[in-house]
Amino acid sequence: MKKIAFIVICAVLLLNCKKEDTKETSKVVSITDSIKKPAEFADPKYAEIGKKSLVDMEKGDMDSWMDIYADNAVYVWNSGDSLVGKAAIASYWKQRRANVIESISFKNTIWLPILVNQPQSIESKGVWLLSWYKTTAKYRNGNEMTQWIHTDYHFDSIDKVDRVIQYIDKALINKAMSK
Structure with missing residues (x-):
């Protein structure tokens, strides 16, 4: 009988401990939920x-x-080259698409939209779209280039892109553009 009473008391104590742990955990979660994450x-x-x-x-x-x-x-490209202003970006890419690139395709795209609440270095707060894709470009000279490209887009408060950072291997492009 003493053994049964001891087992019941232990079981009750264990259950009460579990209930207390759960209550404390839920308090911690609610505090954590109110703290803004660096990114989401x-x-x-x-x-x-x-x-x-x-x-x-x-x-x-x-x-x-x-x-x-x-x-x-x-x-901005990882090489340090850049274009400033919508007009300059439009002029460069319209000319390039019309006179240099015959066709271009993007395969195996990966998209990751994130909201940066607390920048960790030089990046801006706000929405960033990170993307990766396999790009194949056929140039008007008949040569072709394929490479993985990584592009980061930052969106302003009205959902327009105000910054692009593109990581490319310029050597592959230069080789494909040579005659």
Whole structure:
């Protein structure tokens, strides 16, 4: 009988301990939930904006491709080259698409929209769309180039792209453009 009473008392104590642990855990979770995370997933609509822009580039519809850009947009490559302003970006890419690139395709796309609440270095707060895709470009000289490209898009408060950072291997492009 003493053994049964001892087992029952132990079981009751264990159950009460479990209930207390659960209460404390839920308190911690509610405090944690109120703290803003440094970064979190953003609305998937930004991935759709990115996907549409690649479709527009493939079709050569550069006016539609430019719709996502803010007037003060900056387009930067990992090489350090850059374009400043929507007009400069439009001029460069329209000329390139019309006179240099015969066709271009994007495959195996990956899209990650994130909201940066607390920048960790030089990146801006707000919505960033990170993308990776396999790009194949056929140039008007008959040569072709394929490489993985990583592009980061930053959106302003009215969902226009105000900064693009694109990571490419310029050597592959230069080789394909040589005669």
